[in-house]
Amino acid sequence: MTDKTEKSITSLPNINPDILARSGRKKRRRYSVSEYVDGIVSGNRTILSQAITLAESSLPGDYECAQEVIEKCLPHSAKSVRIGITGVPGVGKSTFIEAFGLHLVSLGKKTAVLTIDPSSNISKGSILGDKTRMEKLSVHPSAFIRPSPNSGRPGGVARMTRESIIMCEAAGFDTIIVETVGVGQSETAIHSMVDVFMLLLLARAGDELQGIKRGIMELADIIAITKADGDNIQAAENARITFTGALSLFPPHESGWKPRVLTCSAKQNKGIAELWDTIQEYLIFVKQSGYFEEFRKRQAVIRMHDTISECLNNSFYNNEEVKNLIPLMENLLYEGKITSYKAALTLLEKYFKR
């Protein structure tokens, strides 16, 4: 099984829409589009939550309604700072985001945390899990925590997260944190929806690097070495110096920004303010150069093309004849009996002749 086929499989619908429909319908009161929009814009977080659920719903009616809501939220959006945070399990992401989020709300920021967890699904629904993970932040009146489900709807998790960002912004959240596990394909998607991308690493990097997808380090604008406390302070500082040196050898960021490495301890609340200051520095840098605006515009166009590509692929790989033929083609390829091109062509002919 290859990366590619795994990708196509995970992007297929894997949730029974009936289950979603039932669970969704029971809990949710139905609002009109303008009720949703008014509720969101007035900062009503119950309605915000329900609108996000609506956008995640597999029911066609819900879905179209959500799209109207989102269109109407657009003029109220785009005014926040969008921060992507990634790192492998064990790096202390939740603890970090709790400390970081509490710092932000203490500065008067209205902070929304959107979690992308590729391993979660409807049965494991981790809303409660996330709120437990961030006990203090989740109950803070200026914070909003929301996990994204991993659904197979067109545009998938990337679309939903993007739409959640728009609605959170319309609801007045000025700082959006998009959290993801640094192991999957969601990082490049995240990179196309945030303004600044932060990678959390442990000082003792050996094992953890096993879990990080290659290419991610080169995307990071800021690296935070976590758990820089107790016996770990010196190791964290050493890691900071080492990574700073290593990053200087990487091809530079398009923005001209030189990625920074900082240490922090969420437990002792050290280095958290400095990380926020560094983000501020980054934002000033890219806003002055015009890169910030330009990048946001390009992100929108990239997302359009990504969505198109994803929909084309979904349409192709959901075709019954194609589905039935793929195992045969893969076997012929494995045995070296056919070229990749001929195999592709055979499948494409089936698809276009439907």
Added chain:
Amino acid sequence: MTDKTEKSITSLPNINPDILARSGRKKRRRYSVSEYVDGIVSGNRTILSQAITLAESSLPGDYECAQEVIEKCLPHSAKSVRIGITGVPGVGKSTFIEAFGLHLVSLGKKTAVLTIDPSSNISKGSILGDKTRMEKLSVHPSAFIRPSPNSGRPGGVARMTRESIIMCEAAGFDTIIVETVGVGQSETAIHSMVDVFMLLLLARAGDELQGIKRGIMELADIIAITKADGDNIQAAENARITFTGALSLFPPHESGWKPRVLTCSAKQNKGIAELWDTIQEYLIFVKQSGYFEEFRKRQAVIRMHDTISECLNNSFYNNEEVKNLIPLMENLLYEGKITSYKAALTLLEKYFKR
């Protein structure tokens, strides 16, 4: 203009097929499929050349014929070592490949060099250019140098290079070098067609890193610091040590191989043999672990899916209604008046309703 749209534009046909047809037809004698295959398998490099030209041709007849030739070459292929070499202009790629290739032929290897130059096109045709670049290698009886044109045929440069590899292998070449400029999108494509991937860097890396696409360094199995001669020896050695340290911080390669950094001087023919020895070491490592075979099989499947994706995209972006609507959608996106998803959906509706 975004990366994505640039990609889709460069993958559109940009060559007038009539020109190709005329220029192709004048020069080329037509063989039957079995004449091509027999010629290739017997090591006739004139026929090999013409078969590659056939596979690159835009004429439907040529194309189908080439596909038959390639299918029949398959049982004779897959026995070589495929080496990808990349680096920005100025790093000394041609000089290096000449020295490296001459070393290989001196060991009795039959060496084919396939060049992917995204900037070349029919009018700038660089066959002569490449042969001039590698004066000694190009006239060596055990070497074969062939540039790939940058064409818009389905599957594009990646497909053609892959097919050239198959035909070269069937013609008895046991070492295939695929050379590309390290600035474009061809590197990830190359990575899916070679066994080992080598990045050439200069000791004074600042300027040159500007030209390297982010993520490339993390793909390299071997980094060669070029021009390690004269005043540059110490700087090259320092660079070797620095990069070795930096690479140890990267997420490890899937193969378990720890990327190596070596210095070399093509001018003084130093370090060239060592690079080949390192490649040998790499090959022993991945063959013993089974990764070599597994990776080749996965490459074939990945290429099939990549080809499918590219054909689906071509079909979409060549649709007249889609083409006409894209500028409007991009403008609406730039002005924040539409979501990426809605824009994508609008285009997809046009496409599927055709």
